Amino acid sequence: MDERDLIVLQTLYKEKNITKTAQQLYISQPALTNRIQLLEKEFGVKIVNRGRRGVQFTPQGEYLAKSAHEMLLTIQKMKENVLNMEDKVTGTLRLGVSTFFTDYLLPNLLKLFKEQYPNIEFKVTTGFSSNIAHLIYNQDVHIGIVKGDFSWNDQKHLLFKETICIASKEKIDIHNLPHLPRIEYHTDPLLKNTIDNWWHEHFTQPPLVSIEVDKADTCKKMVASGLGYAILPSMILNDVDDIYKTDISSLDGKPVVRKTWMLYHKDSLQLNIVKTFVEFMENEFTQK
Structure with a gap:
């Protein structure tokens, strides 16, 4: 079993689908199937079963897939530590970033960092903050940028706060919200709970939801x-001027904020690439 086999096992375990795994690894489905069969022959066990519901891992296959994940992390750390010995800021920085932050702030930040450290490469995973918190907890990424307060006992730095707004095309009376058409969107569970x-x-009364969409930008x-009002984080509204925005507040008058x-x-932080990026981010958001 080589590193490529480890990647095959990890990816197939994540996707549970031969077609998607082959596409992600840029190999043909027959080649992927053959590789799995060779691994089964090498270990003398059945690794996966294929059925109508996709790929199902056997207990032995699940053990191998989880071991492959751990071995890949070990190999990654070995490579990072070797590069770190040169005392240079180089290598691949693995970031897990919330979708909102990715869409509105991340590109310019990575551009600025790349200008200062041209030998850096990035591997960015985006998604809901709850998913990103899971990635940083498991050390699948070096740094996680999340929205909302998560239970985290290691290092963290507050980048900024933003208010939550009622957004509408026309000025509206907040007391009439239950009777007005609302546009809902699929969002992180923490933000949904806050709202x-x-x-x-x-x-x-419950809100009068007239439209449901999958993204906040939509x-x-x-x-x-003018199709209705929505309750959105203020950052997503920074690029529009012709929308009325009213910050929501708790019963005691304090604005509802999202950190x-x-x-x-x-x-x-022992890795130069991580330490340098953390310091860069702290400096960027201290200035704002």
Whole structure:
């Protein structure tokens, strides 16, 4: 078993689908199937079963896939430590970043960092903050940037706070919200809970949801078209001027805010690439 086999096992375990795994690894399905069969022959066990529901790992296959993940992490750390011995800022920085932050802030930040350290490469994983928190917890990424307060006992740095807004094309009376068409969007569970809790504090009726979409950016565009109001983080509304924005507040008058955190493990600061990026981010957001 070589490193390529480890990657095959890890990817197939994640996707549970031969077609998607082959596409992700840029190999043909027959080649992928043959590779799995060779591994089964090497270990003398059945690794996967294929059925209508896709790929199902056997207990032995699940053990091998989890071991492959651990071995790949070990190999990655070996490579990083070897590069780190040169005392240069070089290598691949693995980042896990919330979707909102990726869309609105990350590209320019990576550009600035790359200009200062041209030998850096990036591997960026995006998604809901709850997923990113899981990645940094398992050390699948060096640094996680998440929105919301997560239980985290290692190193973290507050990057910024943003308010949550009621956004509408026309000016509206907040007291009438239960009777007005609302545009909902699929978002991180933490943000949804924050908005739901605020609603239950202020209204006894449920919201009148007229449109549901999968992305906050799509929701914003529909608000701009006058199709209804939405409750959105303020950062996503920074690029629009013709929308009324009203910050929501708790019953005691305090604005409802959402914090953006940078999370990382203290041990990872031993890597020049991680230490340098952490310092870069702290400096960038201290200036703002």
